[in-house]
Amino acid sequence: MHNMEKELLSELHNRGKIARAAILTMTTLAGCGHPGGSMSSIDVLNVLYSYIKHDPKNPNWDERDRVIVSNGHISPGVYSALGLLGYFELDTAIAQYRKLGSIFEGHIERFVPGVEWTTGNLGQGLSAGCGMALASRIKHIPYQVYVLMGDGEQQKGMISEARRFAVKYKLNNLVAIIDYNRLQINGVISKVMPQNIRHNWESDGWKVLEVNGHDLSMIHSALCETANSEVPILILAHTVMGKGVPFMENLEKYHGSTLSEAQLDEALKHLEVPNIIDEYKKMRDDFIYLPKTDKPNEFSLKPDFDPGAAFIYDKETDNRSAWGNAIGDLAKLNKDVKMPLAMVDCDLMVSVKTGEFASLCPDRFFQSGIMENNAAVLSGALSTCGIQTFWADFGVFGTAEVYNNQRLNDINHTNLKVVVTHVGIDVGEDGRTHQCIDYIGLMRNLYGFRVIVPADPNQTDRAIRWLVNQPGNYLVAMGRSKIPLIYKEGKNLYYGADYCFEYGKIDTLREGKDACVVVCGTPVGRAIKAIEKLQQEGFFVHLAYVSCPLGMRENDLSQILKHDLIFSVEDHNVNSGLGTILADKMVEHSCHSRLVKIGIQNYPISGTSEDLYRISKMDTNSLYERFKQEILAKELVRANGKKEKN
Numbered sequence: 001m002h003n004m005e006k007e008l009l010s011e012l013h014n015r016g017k018i019a020r021a022a023i024l025t026m027t028t029l030a031g032c033g034h035p036g037g038s039m040s041s042i043d044v045l046n047v048l049y050s051y052i053k054h055d056p057k058n059p060n061w062d063e064r065d066r067v068i069v070s071n072g073h074i075s076p077g078v079y080s081a082l083g084l085l086g087y088f089e090l091d092t093a094i095a096q097y098r099k100l101g102s103i104f105e106g107h108i109e110r111f112v113p114g115v116e117w118t119t120g121n122l123g124q125g126l127s128a129g130c131g132m133a134l135a136s137r138i139k140h141i142p143y144q145v146y147v148l149m150g151d152g153e154q155q156k157g158m159i160s161e162a163r164r165f166a167v168k169y170k171l172n173n174l175v176a177i178i179d180y181n182r183l184q185i186n187g188v189i190s191k192v193m194p195q196n197i198r199h200n201w202e203s204d205g206w207k208v209l210e211v212n213g214h215d216l217s218m219i220h221s222a223l224c225e226t227a228n229s230e231v232p233i234l235i236l237a238h239t240v241m242g243k244g245v246p247f248m249e250n251l252e253k254y255h256g257s258t259l260s261e262a263q264l265d266e267a268l269k270h271l272e273v274p275n276i277i278d279e280y281k282k283m284r285d286d287f288i289y290l291p292k293t294d295k296p297n298e299f300s301l302k303p304d305f306d307p308g309a310a311f312i313y314d315k316e317t318d319n320r321s322a323w324g325n326a327i328g329d330l331a332k333l334n335k336d337v338k339m340p341l342a343m344v345d346c347d348l349m350v351s352v353k354t355g356e357f358a359s360l361c362p363d364r365f366f367q368s369g370i371m372e373n374n375a376a377v378l379s380g381a382l383s384t385c386g387i388q389t390f391w392a393d394f395g396v397f398g399t400a401e402v403y404n405n406q407r408l409n410d411i412n413h414t415n416l417k418v419v420v421t422h423v424g425i426d427v428g429e430d431g432r433t434h435q436c437i438d439y440i441g442l443m444r445n446l447y448g449f450r451v452i453v454p455a456d457p458n459q460t461d462r463a464i465r466w467l468v469n470q471p472g473n474y475l476v477a478m479g480r481s482k483i484p485l486i487y488k489e490g491k492n493l494y495y496g497a498d499y500c501f502e503y504g505k506i507d508t509l510r511e512g513k514d515a516c517v518v519v520c521g522t523p524v525g526r527a528i529k530a531i532e533k534l535q536q537e538g539f540f541v542h543l544a545y546v547s548c549p550l551g552m553r554e555n556d557l558s559q560i561l562k563h564d565l566i567f568s569v570e571d572h573n574v575n576s577g578l579g580t581i582l583a584d585k586m587v588e589h590s591c592h593s594r595l596v597k598i599g600i601q602n603y604p605i606s607g608t609s610e611d612l613y614r615i616s617k618m619d620t621n622s623l624y625e626r627f628k629q630e631i632l633a634k635e636l637v638r639a640n641g642k643k644e645k646n
């Protein structure tokens with residue numbers, strides 16, 4: 001038995017009252033928010049923060065224990081607990097809660113000192129916890145990770161992914177806590193969606209401790225018990241929604257509704273805390289909206305890897321092999337560097353070419369199985385802990401399957417490098433579920449993600465060697481097949497030994513004045529052949545390769561927009577890929593040229609890549625014919641115009 005000292009117990013008892021008063025005041029003041037779960041979990045939060053190793057004056061201390069609050073809607077509870085510890089002024093949080101421009105947003109944000117992970121989409125916090133717990137092991141910095149969740153939240157399937165991952169990797173520095181108040185928005189959890197929480201966790205291999213989540217000593221004892229466990233532990237904390245104010249207790253309506261000012265007065269009397277809402281009102285009025293300075297750099301990596309020497313490919317191969325070779329080489333060269341490289345895989349190691357990395361760095365290769373949502377968030381979280389983290393998967397699974405997880409990574413300013421293969425229609429005969437034709441459109445929605453689509457194995461090699469030293473979130477996309485190497489007209493490799501990757505640079509593969517073809521992705525080889533065929537007939541077409549569709553350099557773009565006939569060629573959804581981005585750019589630049597968007601018009605069918613490009617009219621011959629037809633039509637219009645003038 002671990003007895004809490006009397007003094008601490010009484011301090012925490014008192015803190016519970018003040019925190020509850022703060023929760024109620026800030027939610028009444030804002031007229032919205034989630035007081036019920038905040039009050040059911042505040043005792044757990046207060047005891048937890050009194051127990052862990054942390055320093056409110058140095059919130060980013062490397063050795064601190066991490067607390068992730070997965071049920072981010074209980075922000076009033078989190079702000080109250082952290083404010084009382086001196087992470088910031090509690091009065092400021094109360095006054096500014098949910099006000100435009102304040103850091104004290106409706107759901108907790110990583111900008112708030114003491115908040116480790118922005119949450120709000122339920123179910124994702126345990127995976128982030130897995131990532132941070134792994135980081136402690138990789139970096140040999142001993143700390144504990146605690147993840148608080150709601151009980152309704154347990155309905156999310158993704159939590160079971162994280163549970164299994166934690167057990168597989170023996171993350172005994174990870175402790176989960178559930179605020180078991182038995183209510184969620186629409187009522188009793190057993191009616192909304194029955195579940196056997198204890199059984200679910202135990203059957204996945206977790207040890208479960210049950211406590212009264214309002215008994216401070218009991219919570220403390222349970223936390224002490226987690227210290228030397230062989231397996232990860234769940235503390236199931238039986239709590240009461242709205243605990244501390246009798247007229248609020250056990251009512252689901254207080255999940256998300258606030259008290260009137262009169263009710264607040266009554267509640268504060270019960271809590272024996274003075275009501276100073278008028279002072280807070282004034283402070284709130286005085287807070288003026290200032291555009292929030294997003295601080296991605298604060299969370300950035302400062303990588304300093306040896307990028308090694310380029311591997312030069314002079315024989316046709318696939319981009320994914322070039323990626324696998326490059327990351328293997330980087331792993332070899334950077335074995336003893338301070339910042340580790342890590343790789344996450346989802347049961348596709350052979351296809352996504354991470355085998356060499358896995359055998360070189362078995363302790364930094366993590367197999368998440370067919371649990372992509374978990375993989376996305378855990379690798380995102382890992383990447384925020386000073387670890388250059390790569391996650392390799394098929395295109396559909398690394399983007400569409402986990403879109404919201406990537407969105408959360410983006411919001412959290414992670415440093416994740418997602419490397420996806422089998423994009424576009426170059427996926428073999430797997431059919432439409434596996435044809436990742438929408439990744440550019442999806443990633444374009446995520447303001448911080450950058451996308452790189454290398455043209456050939458040589459550019460892939462150089463892009464990966466460049467990428468290893470970049471902070472921030474990137475998606476690198478490549479197809480499945482062997483593709484032709486890109487040559488200059490003089491037959492030297494375009495991306496040869498003297499080539500360096502530059503993000504945003506548009507590569508001029510061929511010069512010409514009759515039209516401009518802009519390509520992104522695997523069809524580039526076919527486009528080159530089509531243009532060479534036209535050249536033999538005396539048509540000279542400019543060919544630009546866009547490897548960074550979301551970051552095209554303005555200067556390079558102007559070289560494209562000066563043409564009066566522009567084609568976009570890509571094996572992406574024609575409604576959301578490169579062509580659409582180009583169309584936007586043309587409008588922005590008042591460019592009135594004709595744009596012909598060649599892309600994927602509908603979900604394709606199963607077939608070899610060659611067949612699919614043919615039926616999608618992106619084989620060499622179809623491209624040649626389309627280019628020629630448009631050039632001739634343009635010339636005809638011009639000739640007719642001249643005649644009319646004469």
Ligand SMILES: Cc1ncc(C[n+]2csc(CCOP(=O)(O)OP(=O)(O)O)c2C)c(N)n1
Pocket residue numbers: 034036037038071073074120121122123149150151152153154179181183184185255
């Ligand atoms: C993925 C996701 N789905 C739905 C919601 C909307 N939502 C917010 S809180 C909540 C209920 C959560 O219940 P519980 O975990 O028991 O929290 P408590 O009511 O105890 O605060 C729901 C459905 C959400 N935030 N995230």
